[in-house]
Amino acid sequence: MSRSQDTIAGARAEGRSALVAYLPVGYPDVDTSIAAMVAAVGGGADVVEVGVPYSDPGMDGPVIQQAVDPAVRAGVGMRDVLRAVEAVAATGAVPVVMSYWNPIERYGVERFAADLAAAGGAGAITPDLIPDEAGEWLAASEAHDLDRVFLVAPSSTDARLAATAAACRGFVYAASTMGVTGTRATVGDAAERLVARTREVTELPVCVGLGVSNGDQAAEVAGFADGVIVGSAYVRELLEGRGAEGVRRLSEDLAAGVRRPVSVP
């Protein structure tokens, strides 16, 4: 059973998309970041991506790196991440860890899987791990009944789309534009095309990330995707000092957005 898949399917049954919120553990400190995750759920997030801070976040733009750098310097580690996972699980929302590969490998892949499952985590998203290199993680996630979410991109060939989606469990993460994380004025139709191509090769839900920052954009993406992933916009609430309350208000705006999907002609 995949909890993230069930949750996203449940949202679909209500005629809406799921809202997936990303926040990194440890910014501005561990407790506040956990409170922000709980507030994101309070405002309507269905799934929380619990971000593992990493020193070399090559796929992230300046907003996320600005928040993650101090967390790295403060020595925030997997123990703090697991505490955040437990806190999110306690709200009833679905916690999914988002981590570059090295922190997981350093912690120990099998140990990570066991501890994540014990903390109530549903699985992990690994932005710099492709299925080709993921042998150990495929085995460990299978053994501990965890979701594993790999990314597909507009540049993925049909063959890679099929192979990557086949390796996923829970949902597929469609990186909507070519580029790093960050908010954008428009999400663009590359996302819609990518989702359509992905649906041809998998029955799994497809969630779209990279660029969504407000309810209107969320409504637009909800018109074609099963889940709307928002990261940098949440982080900006914390960077600009609006704290957990700002995170909650943003969640409410986005949660309203995913409930009024703009129908695709």
Added chain:
Amino acid sequence: MTTSAVSPPEARLEPAHPSWPDATGHFGVFGGRFVPEALIAALDELTEAYRAMRVDPAFIEEFAALQRDYTGRPSPITEVPRFAQHAGGARIWLKREDLNHTGSHKINNVLGQALLTKRIGKQRVIAETGAGQHGVATATAAALMGLSCTIYMGEEDTRRQALNVARMRLLGAEVVPVTTGSRTLKDAINEAFRDWVTNVETTNYVFGTVAGPHPFPEMVRDFQRVIGDEARAQVLERLGRLPDAVLACVGGGSNAIGIFTAFVPDEGVRLVGLEAGGDGVDTGRHAATITGGTPGVLHGARSYLLQDDNGQTVESHSISAGLDYPGVGPEHSHLHDIGRAEYRAVTDAEAMEAFALLCRTEGIIPAIESAHALAGAVKLGEELASRGAGGRGDEPPLLLVNLSGRGDKDVETASRWFGLGDREHVEPGAGMDTDQQPTEGAVTSGDAVAGQDAGESA
């Protein structure tokens, strides 16, 4: 197949190719691809285009002509007997990559990758740079071939290597100071990858060393192996034998792989990589990745790296900007694990001593990077002499050192180290030749400044 140091060597017609990496870029357990999916298509495109290009006679001819007429290859080998007097009586020969156009081995790789860029129809190149040598080389190749060029350089390094920043700008490149993270080479690489993933349709990433995701470690090795292919033939021709050891400095490791590759099958030849020991590996302030690191994943490949218990990359320290990198190419990790090459750390002080020694005894100002290899040669020569081993019969041991670059860019750092500033002095100046009378006004031993301050910007 192998030619040991004790049997009479034969000249090879075809260069020997190592059996690694495999088809997906693995050197044993190292290498591979740890990158966002968005880059896979571009990496596949590069791999395919490179495989086609390297057997294309038109490319081979164009590349050879550029190396000959533009770079100035083959670079000579030079014996340094006065320097070698300080190395236990070993004979030392230098492979003179410092004499290449742009002043280092970096040009070998960028000409190959620039031709590849044109072949895949892209008009813009980006690159990372630490000391600035790879940035200068990339800007040079871009100017030569009419490509637009952006260089990412850590803000810290733009200050340490201001001369090279000016060179790149003269050559028409845009230099972007990187202000994220530790503001050095590793962050420049992150920023270049971000540019690439955003602009991949128009842009090729000219990676500077044998690290990064497949195919970079293999491709850069192949473009750099000319160093060892030439040197092996030159040493055989001049001396009728192979060297007992081949030494090179290792940051990412491209000059070392370049000179090692031809000798990998020669099992009697020791391959010695010299890493940047900074203030000493036991101080934690160093860049000796294999000596002091552990396996993990950084910048797209599995290899040794400097990391903490949370898997965060640890900042490296070296007086040499070009070696100041917390990772290393996966092929070096493999050569280390199979025992084919050995890796040792050389401290800032040891490197600067060898730097000064080569200046004074041979009239050659080396790059501080290359001075690490020179220091390794001095030490190895002494070890071999004290054991009465290494050479054959009555012959002294023969050491081949890759002089990967020249030291013009390092003059400011060196003058601070040797005390032309007004800093409190701590150590007697590592490296002045005590047998030589300095001329008036020359740097003397008593002028040294605190080592770790010398590499930093005033």
